[in-house]
Amino acid sequence: MSEHNSEHSSEHNELDLKPTPGQRATNLFKRKDVQRTAVFGIFWTAVFVVLGLYIYPKWMPEAMSTDMKAMEKIMVGFTLISAPIAGLVMGIATQAITNRHKGNTPPPDGPAIRTNGPVVVVWSVVSGIFCLIAVVWGIMEVNTMANAATSEAGTALHVQVTGSQWVWSFKYADQGIESDKLMLPLDRPVVFDVTSVDVNHSFWPVQLGVKVDANRLQTTVIHTVPNKLGRIDVKCAELCGLYHAYMETTGEVMTTTDFNNWVTTNGGHVA
Amino acid sequence: MTTLQSTSSHSRPIPNPAKSLITKLHMGTGAVVGIIFAVGAYYALRPAADDPNFYNQQNKALLAAMLSWSVGFLIGIGAFIGPFRWLIGKDLTAEEQLYLAGDGQGIKRYFKYCTDHKVVGIQYLVGVMAMLAVGGSMAMMIRTSLAVPGGHFIAATIYNSLVGLHGITMIVAMIIVATGPFGNYIMPIMIGARDMAFPRLNALSWWVLFTAIPVLCSAWFLGGIPTGWTAYAPLSVQAGPGMNAFIATILIFAVSTAVAGMNITATVVAMRAKGMKWNRVPIFVIGATMSVALAIPAFPTFMLAMVQTATDRVFNTGFYDANVGGSGWLYAHLFWIMGHPEVYVILLPGIAILMEITPVFVRKPLFSYNAAVLGFAGIAGLSVLVWAHHMYISGWTPTLNGPFMVTTEMISVPTGLLFLVLLGTVWRGKPWMKLPMLGMFAVIWNFLIGGITGIYLSDVPADNYLHGSMYVTAHFHYTLMGAALTGAVAGLAYWFPKMTGRMLNERAGYISFWFVQIGFQILFLGMFIAGAEGQPRRVVSFAAMYKYQNMISTGGAYMVGIGFIVLLWAVIHSWRKGDIAPMNPWGAKTLEWTVPYPVPLENFDEAPVITSDPYGYGKGN
């Protein structure tokens, strides 16, 4: 919250063009509208912090892979970063609403503030910094994923995912089996080689937090590491015609033993 | 030019009706010629039932019919009489030009090829409201069908069509919702012009757009469009005959936006009143001009994408068919090179309206005019460099996701400036809570939510999860509907007195406002949750785990629907019987409030001279 207040003072201490900066800040915070704005701002910041910390994680499905975990962290982190900004915006707006003018004639003229150079500069710089944080965080995460995909490529399980209009099928070439369900062993890196036999689809194993389009005669690749046992929902995330909504199936992250058993009972061989 | 310097408004020469063809043409003759053209083209090209290339030939015949309808209508309404007469060396007489401007024709001029920018503005306003009503009704049907899982209310074929038609109807309506009515009616008066730079092109832009409406509606009778408004290839190549309606609509609409965009830009550049330097131009004019100027380079790529879809469907050219070396990614690129600027084409005028309104209702100058211009320019500039963020997960060159993430997130900086301008203007003011001002506060909230959720979606790892989910749907409705449409409705409430001479019924306006805004939050809160939980978008049915979220959404949607019906009543009722508005009900300082209602044919008796910007409110100004 202090972060929010200090940003606030830096925004408005140039408005009162008089004594020392310290006095100006003090004077500014003696103003009733500033105090009220601060209170509203803190309230709204708190709303967004609660949303980020408690509500978002509840909405998101259980993370079953490294990528999903990273993604949930980003959702929470970005909400927390946005919270003071949202708090400031909504604080000013709420203060203005409580200060509204009623009646059928226009209100008296307010102060003729044409602009305020430092405020514009500080605002731009601060939003630039937040933007930079988001960009750097995102790029680092992309980089981590790309590195993981490269380093684990050798040991990874390869699954060929084929989208056909309105049904997914999965081919485990090394194991020599095919299935309509996506079965994955725990903690083993997996590479999905995704393609389509007709229109565009989008392969989305929900709890794994990754997604890639399926294109005709193209193989698009995604990589992840399932790290939790449980059920996976596989969906199509690109409108693909009549039964797009029904292009869903399930799968499971299982122990290596269970996975090998599943492979052999379906006529494949462990690889 | 219909701008006649010499004619005083009192002596109106009426052309001899027997003499000139232009007096006999109107919407009806346009429709007749259009239908003749369409039927003729269809029967000339229609394939035999046993044609081996039946589908290609059918697509050809339908496309030709639709485009011929548009051309025929324009011929029939007299759109080409001016150029034709000029071509044969018999340019229109002053009387005929005055007639074309709708002088002294009362309500009839709204159904004619009328060059008066105020008539065109009203035509756009009514057209946009009709389109929003149709698009909104489709939204109600989509939400009704999604109220419970199972897709029992509406079958998959019809549902998919609803999704696409709702999308494209709303996108088209939203592109013109501000620049159409207000850009045409208000903007020329605001800059002190007598009319647009090219009045005939102005009429053309409206009537071309008008011809797209029946074409789009015909999709319903041709089996619908199963592709969503993005019309991704190759699904669009596979789609049935209804797809032709979509293609023809875009081809026609792209012509309209190009014409309107050039006209508005030229008007603002060339026709400003004496003394109206660039830093004295009202901010709405700046925002609207940047919006249409952005549309000029954007829409041709959509047009090209559709031309290629059409040739794929008619001649099997295979631009998007991987089997013969084409690629669906080509379509996605062309589409989103238009698609992302288009989002800002919609958004900028909405925000610009609010910037115009806020100083008036707070009685303070616009806070940092330069920041506002920079914000608009920054968004417009960056928006052409971000398109591939719609393709993070398409598999197309994943290494380029990083750069596109950078440009996308950079947009948050100029967007932040827009917030700063609005907030700086209300800061320390006492906002006068009339309808337009309420809209401004609603937009602050909605755009904030839309903006923050946009930051998640611009992030590659987060988009890996969220792309194609209901979360995206909720996000862009917050920006396009919550921000841009609310801004446009605020503009309607603000300029209603100037456009109709009457005040918009305030009580109905408030009721509508609260129904719409509260319903909107409920509607898209439910959708955010369902999306974050993993419900894909554009699905006719969904798993039981999303049922409460969807039911909540549907409830909210009904509230929004009722709110908008109330608004429609308020508009119709107030237009007919509302309180007579004074010349300047809000005490604003822009030029449009200096002219009476009805606004004279050439707006100003004496050309205005500008000595300052229109934001001279406040003590000590």
Next chain:
Amino acid sequence: METTTVETSSSKRLISALVFVVLGVAVVGTVGFTLHSLSADPQKALYATKSSETIVVDGKTYPKASIALGVYADSGQAADYGHYTTNKKDYVQYGPSTHLVLPAHTFVTVTISAYDGGEHLNNPYFGKVVGTVGGTINIDGVDVSNVPSDNVQHTFTLHGIPSSSQDPLFVNVPLPQVKADDQDNFIATQDPKTNFKGHTVTFSFITGGAGDYVWNCEYPCGDGSYAKFGAAMSTYGYMSGKVTVK
């Protein structure tokens, strides 16, 4: 703000507004219900015939039921085999209905008489039999678990949205082609009147609890369209339909 009030009584205004809202809702509602009625099944739902017999599979006892379908090259051929439909023209189609209603927790035996020719599958996976009892289907008296992907005429592929409210159900049955050389110069699509009995494919699967599923054909038979999945394939009521388990 000075405005000149035009005299309309506020009660009159209120009534006008209320009437307008009601009318507005009615108009939208009417359009909605029109679309709803257009959404009705193109054919009458086909109910499985329940029998009094039961069967034991994997130690559990299920009641039995059966249902019979045909696949035709076009509506003319369907009519010739006694499944007259009002379906349009030359679309390949299942009959007599594409909406199947099956009893829950039942051993359902499906018999499909298949009369069409074919080329090859887009995705060879659908040549494999999935989800039937025993993992096989019976083609003209022979049990098989797989049909080569270049010998398929159509498939019956049943699936649904995985959901906590209904049991999973996935069945894929490939139907073998009627080959031109099965009988001299016989081409199913061009001469429906030929007295050819086609292939009879029989298979069984066990339904779970009540639920809504869909089925569609995975053989690309929407001629003239991209990936041959438009036209008949993308139009509800021909090569796709609903399965209601209740």
